[in-house]
Each structure stands twice: as structure tokens, then as C-alpha cells.
Amino acid sequence: KTILLNSQSEPEDYIDKSDEQSTVKLSENLIAVEQNEIYSKNKQESNPLWINNETKIDDYTKIKDRQNSTSYFDSNSKNEPVKQLSENTKSYNLPSIDLLDDLKEISISESEIHATAQKIQNTLHQYDVDVEIGQVRPGPVVTLYGLKPGWITKTKKEKQFDSDGNVMTDENGRPIMKEVESKNRVRVDSIISREKDLSLALKTPSIRIETPVLGESLVGIEVPNPNPGLIGIKSLIKDSSFKNLLLQKDSLPIALGKGSGGDNITIDLTKMPHLLIAGATGSGKSVCINAVVSSLIYSRSPDQLRLLLVDPKRVELTQYNGIPHMVTPVIVELDAVAKVFRGIINEMFKRYKLLESHSVRNISELNKKFSNALPYLVIVIDELADLMMTSGIEIERSICRLAQLGRATGIHLVIATQRPSVDVVTGLIKSNFPSRVSFSVSSSIDSRTILDTTGAEKLLGKGDMLYLPIDASLPFRLQGCFINDSEISKLVNFWRNNSFMNSQYEINVFDDLNQINESTSSDDSDPNKDSLYNDAVGLAKSTKKLSISFLQRKLRIGYPRAARLMDELEEEGIVGPIQNSIKSRDVIIN
Secondary structure (H helix, E strand, O other): OHHHHHOOOOHHHHOOOOOHHHHHHHHHHHHHHHHOHHHOOOHHHHOHHHHOOOOOHHHHHHHHHOOOOOOOOEOOEOOHHHHHHHHHOOOOOOOOHHHOOOOOOOOOOHHHHHHHHHHHHHHHHOOOOOEEEEEEEEOOOEEEEEEEEOEEEEEEEEEOEOOOOOEOEOOOOOEOEEEEEEEEEOOHHHHHOOHHHHHHHHOOOOOEEEOOOOOOOOEEEEEEOOOOOOOEHHHHHOOHHHHHHHHOOOOOEEEEEEEOOOOEEEEEHHHOOOEEEEOOOOOOHHHHHHHHHHHHHHHOOOOOEEEEEEOOOOOOOHHHOOOOOEOOOOEOOHHHHHHHHHHHHHHHHHHHHHHHHOOOOOHHHHHHHHOOOOOEEEEEEOOHHHHHHHHHHHHHHHHHHHHHHOOOOOEEEEEEEOOOOOOOOOHHHHHOOOEEEEOOOOOHHHHHHHHOOOOHHHOOOOOEEEEEOOOOOOOEEEEEOEOOHHHHHHHHHHHHHOOOOOOOOOOOHHHHHHHHHHHHHOOOOOOOOOOOHHHHHHHHHOOOEEOHHHHHHHHOOOHHHHHHHHHHHHHOOOEOOOOOOOOOEEEOOO
């Protein structure tokens, strides 16, 4: 009776157990119930691993028990697995906009705008710089004043000539002179050079001059508002730009913020195709990451989007544990990151084989052909600096491979760091992330590292950002949207409480890791050795001398780990002992 009730089948279909057809139906029903047992309405009993927000790293390997064992790629049948996906895809209800809070936006008054514009004109006139206020764009935090350079009028005396071309003279024989006026445009450099004078007159610590204003022949001066306001994420989600992206099934809409002129800025992650975020502590970087993740889970169901979150700080992203979008619980152990990245790279190449088998070029064409056959995969890393300190070379290689090849397969990266130095945001990483966001940073050097230009060091903090899109050469200013912990909890609880079925396509990262472990365990390598031991041996083979500082630079590791690697190389007879306090050692292997 329990089986019949759970399967929602008609009891009379199973009255005659001797009937062969009924027996077949019952067997099929038992299999269906067994496959969907862990997705019953009582998730606390059927899937406790996803409900507990404090899941440990040891539990990662248990997740593959809940993953579907059906292979999504069968070399003997090209279309069958994807057809099965299109037939069994579940329809999800997206979260309601009412789960988000309304924030009252504070705007600057017209009298304040007029007073500031008058101060700008008067200050520049004192230095013989004639300008006109051509445009004013009030924003939530800063107001943009568009200045139209005026004219510099000069008079000079010129000789007069008669009709024959001879110089006209007076009665004393002196040339007759005539005053002639000439007008020249005010140079833009003369406005930029008065930046500090304008800051003093406006009583503000920093202003930013933009030359020119995008799409206008104006010089823009961004002045902070007396009472800055917050931009709620709800106001951006309600905007038509976000709704238009929401209707496009092959997009990943993200509510980013409002421009200095008050324009709502919504971006599509699939067009970017990866995003690099940098900013000092307290600048609004973590809020931006939460806004990115919340925008994605608000707009896309688990059939359309899967998430893999990395949070070494353990406090920023762990609240998303338990939603069906997650490939794994949030990864907080640094040692597990490199292994998971290897599994994701294998997943990427499996997707390429799937695209090849169906003669399509990218995930968008495949999903149009088979109705959401493959979900997008977004990888979010909250702090890149910690990963680069522990496994610099391996993490850099994995990120670059995914950034270079992942777009066609629907794999996108969102990476954040609070230390945008060249040893963290390396040249390889930066070249593969054309779309970047910089919040307030400590120096112009950090601003150049992330944006290739200065300006981020003058930002105000608390969500004030410069955004460099993929199709622009210069960044423009935004105020990032704000989402609080209460709103995030409402979105997370919606998806936790929303019944979901096992997807026909599963990202089996841990099966890939098991294959990697089996292949590596068959080698003769010592499991007690450092994971970078083979890289150190390769470096030793390429040189005649080896030093600890050389290992540090090439492997991007600290001194203690480099010293341990040197000791292991000496124990294996690859390098010789220290001689006469010389730091470099002889390489003695063939």
C-alpha cells in the first residue's frame, strides 16, 4: 500500500498479482520509487548532508551516493541520453520578488546640485578656466557634472594693408595697427590640473575626473553626495534590463549596481565570460559576491545552473549549503580545492565530447536542440590569495585552463581577492579575465594591477566600484547593489523547501577524482612526499644549481615548504649537501 501511495498510481492496476502485465508494472514502479526515494518531501531524513550547513570535507565523498548513476554520454547512442533529459526535465517555480526587501533610495536635492555646480564654475574661473555645466546626472552615491570647455579669448594687433598689399602708415610713418580677437578652446588638461583645487572648494576628500563622459563631448566630474544611499537588489531585479535577460534561457543575469548617472546596470555572465573582483577590506567585495550568487539562484533553476563555491574564510558563502544548485557543499578546506578543480577540468572535457557527438559548437546550441540538456556551471572563489599561497602553480594552471576553454561548455568563473598584487593576480590570470570589477584599493599600483589604469584608489568604499566590461577600454563607475543576510536566508530557504528531483545530468566531480586517485596510486610515488615534489624534480633537471629561493620563486610557495622540498631532494640523492654555507646546491642526478 505504501508503494502504491508513494507512486500515486491507481490501486486497481495491481489487484491481480498473477497477471504478467501487472507484475511488470509493479517491478517498474518499485525501481522508480527506489530511485526517487532520497528526493521525497521529507528532506531531513532522505538527504541530511544537504540540510546541515556545517558539512565537513570528509563528507564530500558521500555526495556521489546521491548522484544519478545514469551515464550522460554513451558512445553507442548519440541522442538517447540527451533525449531522456529533455523528456524528464522538471519545471521549477522561481522565487518571488516579494522575498526581497524594498530600500528607500536617498536622492540629492536640486538646490544642492545647483550649489555644487556653481562652486565648480567659480573655482575654475578663478584660474581662467571657462566652463559651462552641460549636463548633470544625479546618482545614489556620486553625482556626475558634465563640463563643456569654454573659449579663451585673446586679442592681438595686426598691421593693416591697402588694396595694393602695402602696409598702411600714419602721418608719422608708423604702421597702422588693428586689434583682432581670436578664440581657442579651453584645454582639457587645464581642467584636470585643477582637481585638488576643486576638492578643496567642494570640501570633499576626493573627486574623480572622467575624460570624456561616455558618449558625450563633456568632461565629467564625479562629486560624492552629502548623504549617500543604498541600492537594494530588488530595484535592479524589477528593472526591464534584468527581466529581458531573464527571458533569455541561454543567459546568466547578474544585478550589478547603478551607474553614477542613476542607470541600472545588469550584466550577463555568459557574455563576459568570467569576472575578476578585487577590493580592500570593507570596500564591499563580499556583498558583491553575495549579490552575484543571489542573482543567479533567483533567476535560474537547478536544471539550468549548478554552483561550486570556494570559501577559505568559512563565513561568507557557507550559508548557501543545502540548495539544490550546489554541486558540493561549500569547499572550505584549501587542500580539497586543487582536487576539485581537476575534477571540474575532466567535467569540461566530457562536455566537449558531448558537444562533439551532437555536432554543436556550444552549450547554448545544445540546450536549444534538446531543451536544457546541460546546466551551466558557475565557480565562485571568495579569496584567491589564500589559494595562491598554498598551491600557486596548480591553482593558476587550473584557473587558466577553465577560463580559456570553459565558455563553450557553460563553465564560468567568478574570482575575488582583497590583495590584487602581481603574485596573486598574475599576468596569465588577468589576460583570461577581460571583465573586471575593482572596489576601493589602497594604492594606484593595485588599481593598475586590476584595471590597467588608476582611479580605484580614489573610490569611497561601501560598494563604490569601477567596472571594466569586456567590450570597453576604460572602466566606468557604479554603486554596487546591496543584499542583506535576511534576504539571502529567504532565497536559500525557498530552494531548500522546494521539492526537487534528481537531474538526469549530474556533475560527478568525485567519480573523476576517484579515477585520478586510482591512476596516481598505481605509480611508485611516495604518498608521504610533498605534492609539489615532482615539480621540484623537474626544476632540478633543468639546472645545475638549485636553491631554496629558486624553489620559492618558481613554485610560488613559502620558505618552510621550499626548505622541506630541498630536504626531500637531498634524501633522494637529487641534490648534494650544503657546502661552505653556500645557499645553492649542486644537482647530481643525470
